Amino acid sequence: MAQKAFVCGVIATLAIGLTSAAGPLAARMLQLPTGKPVGVVAFDCIIQANAPIAAEKSAFFLTYAVSPEAIAYDILWAEPCWETVNFPCPPAGLSVHAGVDTFSARHTLNNVDWTHSLPTVARGVFTHTCNNYPVDESRFALQESLARRLKTEDIPALERALPGMSLASASRSTIGEPLPDRPGRPATNVIISAHSPDTTQLTLSTEQPSDVREFGYSFVEGKLTTLLGVLNETTVPVGGFEIRAASPEFPQGAIITQLPARRHPGGRVVLVTFSPEQLGEVDVDLPNEITVKEQYRHGLAQGADLLRRATISNYRTLPSMPSPEAIGSVFTTDPLFGREQEFRKLLASHWMHPTDTVPEADAAWLETFAADCERLIATESRLPIRLKLRFMSIASDLITGHHDRAETIGFQAYLAELRGIGLADIADRAAVQFASIREDWGNID
């Protein structure tokens, strides 16, 4: 009996020893950044979104709230504000809240809601045309991203993908190790192409030949500093056009219907830089800049085109995640919200109209409003709100005939704000647009 107990004890000790050794060994061999629980995090973000095909450049100023279960954002301001913004709806005033069960989008200023249950069906054929894309369809992107996210349960497969570690792939025709099956994630194989204490490079591929994603992590003293990704061409089913000219064979004339076609919007090189942040008592590596460039337009060696850049700042914790019911409350709780709505009505009525056609009462209201905006600018610390106040003040001055004051004081300060955050392109275009507005003011047909 004692002998049996001794043997069991030895086996148990060996098992424990082997099990505990596997963790550090694996961690030493394969460095991967894993999430740290810090609760609910909020941050501010400026997103530059270039659209080379549409020849448009835009910038969005957002505030985010993120928990492990939900994400939310509000677009506080967007540029260019003097002309159309390349976006499916007027961006400022849009809010999105996505949790486990629902995806909601609300445009508070226009009082429009879109709410969907999650999970939803797969995206299917992409049928949008002529620069249109409903914002609430971001729910598909959300689901696809969550399904494809790597998790710690994938680590055993990732470790098997280390060079010389594979037991399974030698007997299979596929390249790389398969990741565990997960709902929504296409069958995915992984290859670890390089690994050291400072670097991990992996390649993920699916059965779709062009769907290949390469990621490289860089660490300094165990802290994540950069994530470099190359997202190769991904094939997307696209709805096209069927157009028939009027003729004896096609008497119905010109019609536009859907036609399955395929498109490759991939070829993206992404770079995410991280910096350590102290949130509560936890040190966590969080992104401070995300850039996306187009790989194939000119080639990386000649400098790829910047498609998008997100600049993130002001990380802070929140006591709880804002509820879906509170969506858009950042706008409605603003003390200026009611007057802003009134300003928008007057803007719609009097924009570009001759000053002498503006009723005295409206002009008086706008003059008071412009003065109040100027007072608020002096104490407002949030950049997007300052830009909005400047816009409302300048636009009020234009409507009430104070064009010189608008240009020499308000508009120059507004341009300086944009240039100060690196949006010189948008500032330059705004200056041209503003000059045209002044020149054409009052010429309403």
Add this chain to the structure above:
Amino acid sequence: MISRFPPWFAGALTVAGLFIIVNLIVAAFTLPAPPRVEPHPRSTNSAIDPSSIPVTPQGLAGEIDSGSPTGPSLISLEMRENVDFLLTPALIVQGCITEGSIVTYPEE
């Protein structure tokens, strides 16, 4: 181009989108009719006589959608990427603060 609409209110369909719609309508009425057998094919500067190429609605649609640098679907995919990118910072941060998650770049 000065908008007759006040800023803020014109955020939906851009000039580029309108340009494409106009082009499509014009293209619809100027596309060649389906080929017919002609006793004397027209002479062209091209090595290939266009009247010898079968014209199908699918082919015409593909030509319009793929051949143009401002293809109507392509420009919408560009919009899709930019709109969906608004989720990207949140998804990366969510990966950083979620136990059991490995920080990865989300799909677009």
